[in-house]
Each structure stands twice: as C-alpha cells, then as structure tokens.
Amino acid sequence: MSVSDQHLIExxxxxxxxxxxxxxKQYYRxxxxxxxxxxxxxxxxxxxxxxxxxxxxxxxxxxxxxxxLKAYLYRAVHNTCLNRIKHESIxxxxxxxxxxxxxLEVKQPEVFANETEKKVMKAIDDLPEQxxxxxKLSRFEEMSYADIAQKLNISVQTVANQVxxxxxxxxxxxxxxx
Numbered sequence: 001m002s003v004s005d006q007h008l009i010e011x012x013x014x015x016x017x018x019x020x021x022x023x024x025k026q027y028y029r030x031x032x033x034x035x036x037x038x039x040x041x042x043x044x045x046x047x048x049x050x051x052x053x054x055x056x057x058x059x060x061x062x063x064x065x066x067x068x069l070k071a072y073l074y075r076a077v078h079n080t081c082l083n084r085i086k087h088e089s090i091x092x093x094x095x096x097x098x099x100x101x102x103x104l105e106v107k108q109p110e111v112f113a114n115e116t117e118k119k120v121m122k123a124i125d126d127l128p129e130q131x132x133x134x135x136k137l138s139r140f141e142e143m144s145y146a147d148i149a150q151k152l153n154i155s156v157q158t159v160a161n162q163v164x165x166x167x168x169x170x171x172x173x174x175x176x177x178x
Contacts, residue, residue: 005069012060020060021156023069024053025146031077038081043142048080050145054160123173127166134159135166 011019028049035045056063056076065072124132134152137143138159143151145159152159 005065009063009065009069012056013063015060017155017157020053020057023073024156027070027073028053028144028146031073034074035077035081038078039084044084045081046142046144048084049077050160050163052076052080053145054164057157057160119174120170123170124166126173127169131162131166131169134162138163 008019008023012023031049031052032042032045035048036042039045039048052073067075124135127135134148137148137151138145145156145163148154148159149156
C-alpha cells in the first residue's frame with residue numbers, strides 16, 4: 001500500500017471529510033462504471049457505489065485496509081453487486097412461488113400505483129427543505145453526489161448524509177402508513 005493511501009485511510013478513520021471527498025471524487029466514476037458491468041443498470045450501479053461510500057464513512061473508525069485503497073474499493077463494490085444480484089434472485093424466486101401457490105394477492109395496478117405515488121410524493125414534500133432539495137436532485141434529476149455538492153456549495157459528505165436521512169425518513173413514513 002502506498003504512503004498516500006495509508007495517509008488517506010488514517011485521515012478518514014479520524015473523520016477527515018476532505019480526505020474522504022478526495023477518495024470519493026477520485027474513484028466514484030470508475031467504481032460506477034465497474035458496478036454497471038456487473039448489474040447492467042446505471043441507477044443501481046450508482047446506488048451501490050454511493051451506499052458503499054456511505055457505509056465506509058459510517059464505519060470509518062473500524063476501517064482496516066490491508067490491500068491498496070483501490071483494490072479495497074473495487075472489492076467492496078464487487079461484493080455489494082453480487083449481494084444485490086443474489087437478493088433480487090431470491091425475491092424473484094419467492095414471487096414466482098407465491099404466484100404459483102396462489103398466495104400472492106395483487107391489487108388493481110393503476111389504483112395501487114397512484115395511491116403509492118401520492119404517499120411517496122407527500123413524504124418527500126414533508127422532508128426538511130435542504131434534505132428534500134438534495135434528495136430530488138439525486139433521485140429525480142439523477143445528479144451524482146459530487147455534482148449536487150458542487151451545485152449547492154456543500155460537501156459530498158453532507159449530500160450523502162442528507163440522502164441517507166431522506167431515505168430513512170421515507171422508509172419510516174411509508175412503512176408506518178401501510
């Protein structure tokens with residue numbers, strides 16, 4: 001491992017946001033491209049890379065990297081992609097079994113989709129202003145965290161934190177109302 005990798009890892013472990021942003025900016029795009037080669041979906045690839053970086057930041061104090069930083073990041077993305085594919089496979093298998101057994105009840109699609117969309121949009125509108133703006137830029141305008149940070153003149157980490165916060169709030173609100 002290079003001296004600069006060791007320095008960056010140690011700085012991230014200590015909570016240095018600038019070091020984290022350096023790593024994020026340096027690897028984000030190529031990691032997204034790599035994830036895309038596995039999952040074959042641009043949005044899914046971005047989500048995987050963003051959630052991997054968020055997980056690294058959240059667990060930074062326990063971060064132990066014995067390989068190069070690049071190798072660690074690529075391995076983390078690779079494993080996350082495989083886990084997502086496995087999860088989707090299990091979900092598809094369950095749905096097929098449920099349909100075959102007649103256990104799966106399906107509401108009228110247009111009514112269900114319309115009600116769900118209204119609930120989601122209401123939950124998004126109820127988010128705090130900055131959180132809502134960042135979430136909409138990320139999900140609806142498909143901007144990267146780095147682009148949002150630059151546009152709003154905030155750090156990439158702030159963007160990641162706000163998107164994570166929005167997702168937690170939305171999950172809570174949408175599961176509590178069902």
